[in-house]
Amino acid sequence: MSDKLKILERDPWLEPxxxxxxxxxxxxxxxxxxxLGNNLxxxxxxxxxxxxxxxxxxxxxxxxxxEWAPNPAITNVYLVGDFNDWNGIQHELKSHKSGVxxxxxxxxxxxGSRVKVQLIVNSASLWRVPTYANYVEQQPDLSFAxxxxxxxxKFKHTEPKITEAPLIYEAHIGISTEEYRINSYxxxxxxVLPRIKADGYNTIQLMAIQEHxxxxxxxxxxxxxxxASSRFGKPDDLMALIDQAHGLGLRVLLxxxxxxxxxxxxxxxxxxxxxxxxxxxxxVRGEHPTWNTKLFNYGKxxxxxxxxxxxxxxxxxxxxxxxxxxxxxxxxxxxxxxxxSFDAYVKYFSMxxxxxxxxxxxxATELVHNYRSDAICIAExxxxxxxxxxxxxxxxxxxxxxxxxxVPDYWIKQLKTKTDDQLDLMRLWWELTTRRPxxxxxxxxxxxxxxxxxxxxxxxxxADAEMYWSMDIQSSSIAIDRAMxxxxxxxxxxxxxxxxxxxxxxxxxxxxxxxxxFPRPGNGDSYQHARRQWSLSTNPELRFQxxxxxxxxxxxxxxxxxxxxxxxxxxxxxxxxxDKILAYQxxxxxxxxxxxxxxSKSMIFEFSSVELILDSDDTKFGGFGPRxxxxxxxxxxxxKLASRTAMVFKLK
Numbered sequence: 001m002s003d004k005l006k007i008l009e010r011d012p013w014l015e016p017x018x019x020x021x022x023x024x025x026x027x028x029x030x031x032x033x034x035x036l037g038n039n040l041x042x043x044x045x046x047x048x049x050x051x052x053x054x055x056x057x058x059x060x061x062x063x064x065x066x067e068w069a070p071n072p073a074i075t076n077v078y079l080v081g082d083f084n085d086w087n088g089i090q091h092e093l094k095s096h097k098s099g100v101x102x103x104x105x106x107x108x109x110x111x112g113s114r115v116k117v118q119l120i121v122n123s124a125s126l127w128r129v130p131t132y133a134n135y136v137e138q139q140p141d142l143s144f145a146x147x148x149x150x151x152x153x154k155f156k157h158t159e160p161k162i163t164e165a166p167l168i169y170e171a172h173i174g175i176s177t178e179e180y181r182i183n184s185y186x187x188x189x190x191x192v193l194p195r196i197k198a199d200g201y202n203t204i205q206l207m208a209i210q211e212h213x214x215x216x217x218x219x220x221x222x223x224x225x226x227x228a229s230s231r232f233g234k235p236d237d238l239m240a241l242i243d244q245a246h247g248l249g250l251r252v253l254l255x256x257x258x259x260x261x262x263x264x265x266x267x268x269x270x271x272x273x274x275x276x277x278x279x280x281x282x283x284v285r286g287e288h289p290t291w292n293t294k295l296f297n298y299g300k301x302x303x304x305x306x307x308x309x310x311x312x313x314x315x316x317x318x319x320x321x322x323x324x325x326x327x328x329x330x331x332x333x334x335x336x337x338x339x340x341s342f343d344a345y346v347k348y349f350s351m352x353x354x355x356x357x358x359x360x361x362x363x364a365t366e367l368v369h370n371y372r373s374d375a376i377c378i379a380e381x382x383x384x385x386x387x388x389x390x391x392x393x394x395x396x397x398x399x400x401x402x403x404x405x406x407v408p409d410y411w412i413k414q415l416k417t418k419t420d421d422q423l424d425l426m427r428l429w430w431e432l433t434t435r436r437p438x439x440x441x442x443x444x445x446x447x448x449x450x451x452x453x454x455x456x457x458x459x460x461x462x463a464d465a466e467m468y469w470s471m472d473i474q475s476s477s478i479a480i481d482r483a484m485x486x487x488x489x490x491x492x493x494x495x496x497x498x499x500x501x502x503x504x505x506x507x508x509x510x511x512x513x514x515x516x517x518f519p520r521p522g523n524g525d526s527y528q529h530a531r532r533q534w535s536l537s538t539n540p541e542l543r544f545q546x547x548x549x550x551x552x553x554x555x556x557x558x559x560x561x562x563x564x565x566x567x568x569x570x571x572x573x574x575x576x577x578x579d580k581i582l583a584y585q586x587x588x589x590x591x592x593x594x595x596x597x598x599x600s601k602s603m604i605f606e607f608s609s610v611e612l613i614l615d616s617d618d619t620k621f622g623g624f625g626p627r628x629x630x631x632x633x634x635x636x637x638x639x640k641l642a643s644r645t646a647m648v649f650k651l652k
Contacts, residue, residue, distance in 0.1 A: 007387050007395035010437040013345060014386055020349035021387070021395045027355050028362040028392065035301055044367040050309030051226060055132030056109060056148060063109035067130060068302060070099025071273035073121050077101045081115030088118055114145040121274040128272050129224060135235055136211050136227045144213065144223065144267040153239040157246040159321055162202050165564040166376060166501035167555055168253070169201040170447055172208055173232040174215065175516070176506065178534050180527035185237035189244050196250065199509060200555035203251040205324050207448065209238070210257060213267055216518035218448070220326060221293055222257045223268030225310050228318070242319055251321040253376060254314050258307050259327030260293040270294050279303055288330065290338065299356035307360065308367055315371055322368065322376030329383045331357040342383045358397065365398030376400050378442055389439035404441045404498045407431060408450050411490060415461050420597040425575050425582050432497035443498025445490050448505045451516045459487050459511030459547070467513050471543045484543060485644035487511055488550050488616045489593060492646055495554055496591055500565045510537035510548035546622030553614060557648065563587030574603070581641070590649040594641035605637045609652035617645040
C-alpha cells in the first residue's frame with residue numbers, strides 16, 4: 001500500500017480521515033488473509049465455491065448431500081422427502097469437522113423429489129429447507145421444500161461486450177404481464193425482452209429473483225439465496241431468459257439482497273441449526289428495526305463464504321453480468337443509516353460504521369471483478385459513503401457505480417411541495433451534478449421505489465386523476481399538457497446530467513399510471529396494480545405513445561453520441577432563475593431548456609456550427625411544434641424555446 005491513497009488526491013477533505021481509510025483497507029486485507037490462509041495461490045474465486053461442495057451433487061456412481069449446521073447440540077441429521085416417505089432413518093448424514101454433515105448414496109439422485117433436512121436438537125425435530133437449495137416450491141401448507149433439480153439448459157450465446165454507458169431497464173418478472181396474474185420467465189423472454197431491445201436499453205436489472213416467501217415483499221425478504229424464484233418458472237427458464245438477452249446484446253444484472261434475510265423459520269436461514277448465531281448476529285444487532293428481518297454477521301468466516309459463494313454462483317451458473325447490491329446503507333452502519341443526516345465526513349468513519357460489513361463489500365466487489373472483469377457492481381447507498389465507487393487500490397470499496405438516490409427524492413419534493421414558478425435551477429443543477437470526486441453514478445428520475453403503494457409514478461404525480469379522462473389524443477387538457485411536457489423535460493435533464501449511466505423502471509418509459517401494489521389481504525389480493533399495461537403505449541388513440549417515442553429518441557442520443565461520461569460544462573449566464581432557462585454542454589451536445597410555466601424564452605450562444613437533433617415539442621412526441629425556433633448566423637446561435645420545452649443540438 002502506497003503512503004498516499006489516491007482517494008485523498010481526489011478529495012482533499014478526506015485528509016483528516018486518512019487513518020480510517022487505511023484502516024478499512026488493512027481490515028479487508030487482514031480478513032482476506034484469514035479466509036485464504038497462507039496459501040498464496042488460493043484466490044477469492046477459488047474460495048467462493050461453496051455451491052460446488054454443499055447442497056446436492058451427483059458424483060460418479062453416487063449422489064451426495066452436504067450441509068453446514070455447527071450447533072453442538074445437534075445429535076442427528078436426516079434427509080427426508082417424498083422419495084423415502086418423509087422418514088430419513090435410511091438417509092442419515094454423518095458428522096464431519098467444523099459442523100459439516102454429509103450423506104452419500106449409491107445411484108442416481110432422485111430428481112423431482114421434494115426434500116427437507118431434519119435436525120434433531122435436544123430431542124426436538126427441526127425441519128428445514130437445505131441452505132444451498134437451488135429450486136424451492138411452496139407446499140399446500142405454505143411451507144417451502146426443496147425440489148431436487150439439475151438444470152439441463154445449454155447456453156448458446158456468449159456474454160455481450162458492451163463498452164457504452166449502462167442504460168438500465170429495471171424489471172420485475174411477476175408484474176410484467178398485462179393480465180391479472182403472475183408472469184413467467186418464458187413469457188418475459190418472449191414478450192418483454194424484444195420491447196427492451198427496441199427501446200434502446202442495453203442492460204436489464206432483474207428484481208425479486210432470489211426466492212422469497214412473501215410476494216408482496218418485492219423480493220427483498222429472501223429465504224433461499226441460491227434458488228431462482230419458482231413463482232416464475234424453472235431454473236432452466238431463467239437461464240434461457242438470460243441467454244436470449246445475451247443474444248440480443250443485452251447485459252443482465254441481478255438485484256442481489258445480501259443486506260438482510262427473512263425471519264421465517266423453516267423456510268430460510270433463521271434458526272436453521274436451532275441457533276440465531278449460525279448466520280446472524282445475536283440479540284438486537286441481528287434484528288433490523290424497521291424491516292423486521294435478520295442481519296448477517298459479516299465478521300464470521302462461514303457467513304462470508306456463504307455470501308461470496310452466492311455471488312459467484314449467480315455469475316457462474318446463471319451467467320448474470322453483475323449485480324445491483326440492495327440495502328448497502330443498512331450494511332455500512334450499525335444504526336443502518338436510519339434517521340442519520342450524513343452532513344459531515346466524521347459520520348462515515350465513526351464507531352457507528354460496521355467495518356466488518358465494509359470489508360465484506362470490498363471482498364464482494366473484488367471477487368466479482370476478478371471472476372468477470374467486465375461485470376458491473378452498483379451500490380444502493382443513500383449515505384454517499386466516500387470511495388464507494390472507487391477501486392480498492394485507491395482507497396475505495398470497489399463498486400463501479402452508485403445510484404443517484406437523491407435525484408428522484410428531489411423531484412418528488414419539488415412536485416409535491418412547490419409550484420413550477422418555485423423551481424430553483426441552481427439547486428436543480430447542484431442535485432443533478434454533485435458527485436463524489438472520481439465516482440460514477442447511475443442517474444434516474446424514478447425507479448420502483450417511487451411507485452410503491454403510498455406513492456405514485458412520476459407521470460401520475462404530474463397528471464393525477466386527469467390521467468384517467470384526458471390521455472386520449474382528442475381531449476384538450478391543460479393538466480395533461482403540463483404533465484406531458486414536464487415528464488419529458490424531467491427525464492431528459494436527469495438522463496443527461498444525473499449520472500454516467502441511466503436507469504428506468506419497467507413501464508415508466510411511457511408514463512405508466514398509478515402505483516405499484518402487490519396482491520395482499522389489505523387490497524383483497526388484487527392484481528390491479530401488480531401488472532404492466534403495455535397496451536397503453538401501443539394504442540394510437542392515447543398519448544402514452546408520444547412519451548415512449550420521446551424516451552426512445554432520448555436513449556438513442558447516448559448510442560449516437562456517447563456523452564454520458566463526458567464532463568458537463570456550464571457558463572453561469574446559461575442559468576437564469578428568473579426566466580427559468582438553463583443550458584449546458586455535454587460532450588459535443590448542447591442541451592437547452594425553458595422551464596418557465598407560461599412564457600417563451602430566448603438564449604444566445606457562440607459556436608462554429610450546430611445541428612438540431614431533438615425537440616421535445618415535436619408533434620411526434622405529443623408537442624405543439626413547430627413552436628420552437630433557432631437561428632444560426634456568423635457563429636452565433638439564437639434559440640427560442642416555448643414554455644416547458646427543450647432542444648438538443650449537435651455541435652460540429
